Amino acid sequence: AILDRDYTNIYPRRILSLMGVKYLIDYPQYPDLADAGNAPNLPENEQKLIWQDGDWIIYEYTQSLPRAFLASSYIKETDNQKTADLIYDPQVNLREQLILTQDPPLALADDPNEITDISEYRPTKITIRTSSRTNQLLFLSDTYYPGWKAAIDGQPVKVLRADLAFRAVPVPAGEHKIIMTYFPNSFKYGLYLAAASLILSLLIYAIYL
DSSP, rough: SSSOOOOHHHHHHHHHTTTTTHHHEEEEGGGGGGGOOOSSSSSSEEEEEEEEEEEEEEEEEEEOSEEEESSSEEEEEOOHHHHHHHHHHHOOTTTTTTESSSOOSSSOOTTTOEEEEEEETTTTEEEEEESSSOOOOEEEEEOOTEEEEEETTTTOOOOEEETEEEEEEEEEEEEEEEEEEEEEEEHHHHHHHHHHHHHHHHHHHHOOO
């Protein structure tokens, strides 16, 4: 994120946190005029200077949520505006409570020692390993889209829409490997059409050979 934004209000800071924005960059816009860098307009306990080279400065936003984590509770809400209001509500703990459009198939419970680790991240495939003594909701701050599929230890599981625009997967207690892959229907239909065209071309070739 760039520092020429107003972060004095809590609302944009909650979005930064939810999206996993970890670093804020300040840079000299007008170096010929000796433009000096400025600290982000964040509360002092939410920022940490980690690198500086002249007017180029990088701060860490300490309230950033992990890219992926396990949550132990949820709120069901199907209205987009009400969901946005909940995201902005300081009383809602975005780290512990997801906002879903439907109920998950598992009864959830907290485990303070749960572990989440992204072991592989590619544009069309993401592998996440989890460990928990209780059923949890795996949250990933990547965009929700119907083309994404998920499997837990090889078994298909539904990807849920969480916090308005992100992904969640219900994960049972234990140690698991969750794989998310992108394979939209448009790509599948394209393969069918290409295969049909190839077969038709071969038939025509065979007839007129």
